[in-house]
Amino acid sequence: MDLAQRVQSLTPSSTLAITAKAKALKAEGHDVIGLGAGEPDFNTPEHIIEAAKRSMDEGLTKYTPSGGIPDLKEAICKKMKEDQGLTYSQDQVIVTIGAKHALFTLFQVLLNKGDEVVVPAPYWVSYPEQVKLAEGKPVIIQTEEDQQFKLTPELLERAITDQTKAVIINSPSNPTGMMYTKEELEAIGEVCIKHGLLIVSDEIYEKLIYTEEEHVSIAQLSEELYNQTIVINGVSKSHSMTGWRIGYALGNSKIIKAMTSMASHSTSNPTSSAQYGALAAYRGSNKEVEEMRTAFKERLNKLHTWLVDIPGVHCEKPKGAFYLFPNVKEAASICGFDQVDDWVKTLLEEEKVALVPGSGFGSPDNVRLSYATSIDQLEEAAVRIKRFIEKRNSRENMEV
Structure with a gap:
């Protein structure tokens, strides 16, 4: 067969x-x-493990809403407000089975056959494959090592066609560990606004930075960029919770609603105890x-x-x-x-x-x-x- x-x-x-x-x-x-x-x-920090155990002892082991429990959504919104000054409501958040699931679901609801997604190389291995699984076309842009492997506005502009629907930004990056500055993101953002491109901003490593620089989300740079960005994040890397599989996406409520509908038919919901663990991660000490x-x-x-x-x-x-x-x-x-x-x-x-x-x-x-x-x-x-x-x-x- x-x-x-x-x-x-x-x-x-x-x-x-x-x-x-x-x-x-x-x-x-x-x-x-x-x-x-x-x-x-x-x-994983002990207070997170204890919170998950407690949720099971209290019988919180049933189905949850497909897009995540309200308390965790609210904690994610609060985190984004405190860290990046970004305001999201619960209908702009979906909790997923890891950040990888958030990306997969996003491409499934976003792409039609032949739609192009700009993927700067070096890239995380699953970006091109997830685009292909959604019948899209990954357009790989080779960045330069002497430019710290970063996408430039000029490289992005040259890659855009009538079929381009989105561009992926990953900062800090897997595999390079490099970060975009505010000025670099602003320049890329201008090109995205000009062409109406959705920005997929993968920020899963935002808490693991080793210089005095602060993490900057492209969504916080202007109202237009806020509206054109889907932020992808999770607790896997920041709180050493890789096996718990809790990630999330934030952005346009229409896109988030579509992602939630798709998740309801594919995964039902993220694991209940893992969600309560993630809630403790965001409510507890850092x-x-x-x-x-x-x-x-x-x-x-x-x-x-x-x-x-x-x-x-x-x-x-x-x-x-x-x-x-x-x-x-x-x-x-x-x-x-x-x-x-x-x-x-x-x-x-x-x-x-x-x-x-x-x-x-x-x-x-x-x-x-x-x-x-x-x-x-x-x-x-x-x-x-x-x-x-x-x-x-x-x-x-x-x-x-």
Whole structure:
């Protein structure tokens, strides 16, 4: 039996492939250091866990409204007002099964066949695939490393056609960790207003910033941009709640209503106890969030220093998220590889360090390293990578 064309068009995940190989090596007893994790290595704060338990003890285990419980919607609106000065009402909010589900549902209700969505590269791996699943066309724009991998108004303008319906902005970015400034967002916003484009603003890493700069949402820059922006966020990264699967979208009430209707036929509602946990996350102290951010900042500073000391590795220092995205094309060449993907595969086989190839993010000369693990593991990973390059380089020179 043939599968649906929409599934056949999906690109296999390089992230899953390298993860599967790393798990197989671990199962064989090898000491594998995995730097592919897209989640904090801290446990969920205790007051959130207790709130979820309490909700179950109190019998709050039934169906909830498809778009989320009113108290959580209200807490999300309050958070947006306090953090970004943005005013939303409950009919402008949908609570979803993670931010990924919010994005998926948005594209399903937004796109008709052939509609185009501008996706700056490097991109999070699921953006293009979700657009394709909605029968849309992802239009990939390659950004420049010396411009910190950021979309510019000029690049956006050149990509727009009569079929362009939306553009994705991700700040701080997965996989690069880079952030847009207020001025950069204003310039991009002018182009979006000019062409009537919906802005999909993925802000899931907004609490994980390691400079003095503050997170800026493009929705807060003007009334027009507020009206043309759907904000995507959640508690997965900020409160180490990846497995709880609670995200949300905010914006135009007509779009949110359509998303809620679709969710009612696909998922019924987000898990009730997880919603009460998220409610506690937004009503409670941010002490643990700040502690986690401080730890990530220390890891970033150390790992970046170690990486740039490795021959052939070039790396812009990011400002947020918990990833580094170094260019290792020269390192791969030193080792005798034409493709970075092959370099990554051999590094895992010989030194047991698992990185994620940048090809899955639309940037084949790079790799993504997560520093959501201990400093000791990060230091050992850097030692192994450097040893691998030096060893391979010596071998290449001997063969010459």
